[in-house]
Amino acid sequence: MKAHHFLYPLIAAVSLNVAVQGNAVAQTEQRIQLSQIETMFVNMRAKTPWNVDGPLLWGYFFFDPSEEKLKGAAKELAANYRIVGITEVPGRQTFRLHIEKVEVHSPASLHARNAELYEVAEKHKLASYDGMDVGPVPK
Template structure:
């Protein structure tokens, strides 16, 4: 991930980028209960979104999207991911689903 960002010259990795993180659960209420805890850690809540279903009979799946401007390298991002896997487990969420990254809005 970091090498492709560097190779493509997309963003300056020495400056904060907007990192988005995603948690999932079949019960949106569980995600809502986790929101104040993640906000207390300095993250902004983007929202809770329902995933599109591939099959009509699939159970509902909801995403909690949070974000924060941060500077990461592969080691610090790995640590953050580990923290969020633990956060999801401790809060009874189905999963921590990963992250995305983009420029901080000016």
């Protein structure tokens, strides 16, 4: 496993929270907004030497206390992403699934990718899809 240094983790951590409304349980979440992604792209253009309109290495992260649930999501995602690994988060009773893919994104396409990954988190009943980070494609 190669270690990658990513300059731009996205600002927002996104958790799927369970809210009780009467007798019904509803999942609520704070999703990464398109405006946040647009700001991220502006900053990358201004502060990195990267071709932001070309291929970059995008990492995506999911969290859950159940390693087995993350393994189920990883199995589904392995068809389209490289599975970096599932690791225990030190000091917390939770695990992190890290996947990555070399992709070309615009703010709109990254926003659409996030929507797909939120759906994966919901399908597997994961605690969170936590967003992404980005860096140059390793040589």
